[in-house]
Amino acid sequence: MARVVVLGGGVAGHTAALHLTRMLKRSDEVVVVTPNSQWNWIPSNIWVGVGKMTSEQVTFELGPIYRRKGIGYEQALATAIHPEGDATHTSPYVEVIYTDPTRSGQHGELTYDYLINATGPRLNFGATPGLGPDGHSFSVCTSGHATQASAALKASIAKMKLGEHQTLVVGMGHGTCTCEGAAFEYAFNVEHEVRQAGVRDLADIIYLTNEYELGDFGVGGLTFTQQGFQTTSKLWTESLFRERGIRAITGAHVTGVEESVVHYEQLDGSINTLAFDFAMLLPPFRGVDLKAFDKSGEDISAELFASSGFMKVDADYSAKSFEEWRAEDWPRTYQVPAYPNIFAVGIAFAPPHQISRPRKSPAGTVIAPSPPRTGMPSGIMGKLAATNITAMIDKGDAVQVRSGSMADMAAACVASAGSGLRRGSAASMTMYPVVPDLQKYPGTGRSVKDTFGEIGLAGHWIKLALHYMFIYKAKARPGWHLIPE
Amino acid sequence: MDHTADDIAAAPLPTSKTLRARSSLVIQFERFLAINLKMAKIIRKEHH
Numbered sequence: 001m002a003r004v005v006v007l008g009g010g011v012a013g014h015t016a017a018l019h020l021t022r023m024l025k026r027s028d029e030v031v032v033v034t035p036n037s038q039w040n041w042i043p044s045n046i047w048v049g050v051g052k053m054t055s056e057q058v059t060f061e062l063g064p065i066y067r068r069k070g071i072g073y074e075q076a077l078a079t080a081i082h083p084e085g086d087a088t089h090t091s092p093y094v095e096v097i098y099t100d101p102t103r104s105g106q107h108g109e110l111t112y113d114y115l116i117n118a119t120g121p122r123l124n125f126g127a128t129p130g131l132g133p134d135g136h137s138f139s140v141c142t143s144g145h146a147t148q149a150s151a152a153l154k155a156s157i158a159k160m161k162l163g164e165h166q167t168l169v170v171g172m173g174h175g176t177c178t179c180e181g182a183a184f185e186y187a188f189n190v191e192h193e194v195r196q197a198g199v200r201d202l203a204d205i206i207y208l209t210n211e212y213e214l215g216d217f218g219v220g221g222l223t224f225t226q227q228g229f230q231t232t233s234k235l236w237t238e239s240l241f242r243e244r245g246i247r248a249i250t251g252a253h254v255t256g257v258e259e260s261v262v263h264y265e266q267l268d269g270s271i272n273t274l275a276f277d278f279a280m281l282l283p284p285f286r287g288v289d290l291k292a293f294d295k296s297g298e299d300i301s302a303e304l305f306a307s308s309g310f311m312k313v314d315a316d317y318s319a320k321s322f323e324e325w326r327a328e329d330w331p332r333t334y335q336v337p338a339y340p341n342i343f344a345v346g347i348a349f350a351p352p353h354q355i356s357r358p359r360k361s362p363a364g365t366v367i368a369p370s371p372p373r374t375g376m377p378s379g380i381m382g383k384l385a386a387t388n389i390t391a392m393i394d395k396g397d398a399v400q401v402r403s404g405s406m407a408d409m410a411a412a413c414v415a416s417a418g419s420g421l422r423r424g425s426a427a428s429m430t431m432y433p434v435v436p437d438l439q440k441y442p443g444t445g446r447s448v449k450d451t452f453g454e455i456g457l458a459g460h461w462i463k464l465a466l467h468y469m470f471i472y473k474a475k476a477r478p479g480w481h482l483i484p485e
Numbered sequence: 486m487d488h489t490a491d492d493i494a495a496a497p498l499p500t501s502k503t504l505r506a507r508s509s510l511v512i513q514f515e516r517f518l519a520i521n522l523k524m525a526k527i528i529r530k531e532h533h
Binding site: 213214234235238239241242243247248249250251266267268270410411412422423425428430432450452454455456457458459461462484 | 487489490492493494495496497498499504506507508509510512513514516517520521523524526527528530
């Protein structure tokens with residue numbers, strides 16, 4: 001009998017737990033440790049943020065699903081990993097603090113044979129003074145945040161209906177943020193709602209981003225074929241901004257948010273301010289506060305975690321210039337080299353470097369999107385870890401495990417540009433590979449054949465279908481495993 | 486110097502025909518099937 005502990009119940013962790021319980025023997029045990037009692041289909045939070053969906057439509061309770069599937073569930077926050085055990089434990093274990101109402105604040109210990117770290121990000125609003133729901137801007141990172149953003153947006157629209165001009169700022173709250181796609185979606189959904197409300201002429205909508213140019217999306221932009229020409233996501237995105245009348249400020253690092261004013265520095269060295277009536281600015285991510293200790297109790301956190309707090313896995317973390325970056329730098333199995341029974345997947349693993357070319361302002365401020373590793377790649381990594389752990393349990397730790405580098409991984413994403421079965425639209429995109437491989441695909445680093453983008457109502461229908469399909473899958477309804485990650 | 490505003494102003498603007506096509510139920514139903522097929526191909530590549 002083996003016990004697998006999964007830290008985190010988001011896309012990566014939940015996917016891993018469901019596949020593990022499907023693939024392992026009944027005598028094996030799967031335990032999920034997550035501080036939140038709910039699962040959230042985060043891609044639909046942007047619709048909650050404009051009032052098109054409720055928080056209840058994008059979340060559900062994890063407990064009943066885990067009871068039905070025979071998965072152990074501890075509503076708790078993991079605080080420390082002891083990968084070698086210690087003087088009183090012969091097995092590796094994880095320290096937790098319970099967050100469920102009946103045991104809130106109590107400490108616990110969970111031993112494991114295999115561990116999956118899928119803890120996701122800590123929303124680091126503190127990196128920018130005044131950023132976030134506790135400061136002066138809104139967020140759509142959680143369904144609760146999105147509900148708050150929706151109420152504030154509604155208030156802005158109400159003012160416009162009374163003839164008051166409003167400046168709506170949407171974008172990234174720090175120079176190293178990721179998830180530019182989500183901010184892009186929210187900007188266009190806000191524009192769509194304001195237009196539908198008949199007050200578009202009273203709204204100045206501004207997209208404020210750390211991307212060097214529009215269409216970068218943290219993946220260095222895309223090149224694809226359209227109507228017989230190779231075009232770029234830059235031109236394609238700029239065209240959409242022109243069509244919808246949204247202004248954009250690129251290469252920006254937000255240094256602070258005050259009541260109705262955002263301060264930012266740009267790559268050209270300029271220091272600027274922007275007055276706003278409503279602002280949704282995403283926070284940068286960092287790893288959760290998780291420590292690691294060896295058998296003697298010595299703190300080995302620096303060996304297991306990068307300075308960003310994300311877990312170091314089988315990647316090449318040596319410092320290299322952009323020109324020296326290679327596809328091979330990216331992890332293949334997501335195992336921690338010193339402890340092959342520990343995997344880190346989804347946002348929790350430390351990427352070896354950015355995907356977009358990193359840039360600095362003349363003052364030395366790094367303004368570079370962090371690599372996205374959410375959504376489809378996250379689910380694929382979760383399933384990969386589950387598959388490999390199952391093989392290791394069945395055939396021994398020396399088994400040849402499967403690999404799945406983001407430099408050999410495809411991604412399909414649909415970015416909403418407005419909701420509505422008749423009036424909605426979205427940009428449907430695919431890319432292969434996610435991390436460009438210039439050796440394999442000289443020029444753009446990606447297969448032009450497998451990379452495409454298209455805007456239209458069909459994209460909205462696809463995004464809506466994905467919403468229902470992935471919630472069905474996450475609820476482990478009959479045939480859930482046939483739905484791909 | 487941030488050239489983004491100039492770049493947006495110079496970007497191609499879709500014609501009314503393109504905009505109609507992007508919201509036409511008939512055309513978009515065909516695109517819905519076509520895009521799903523493209524994505525299924527990408528996903529198959531991913532899972533094999």
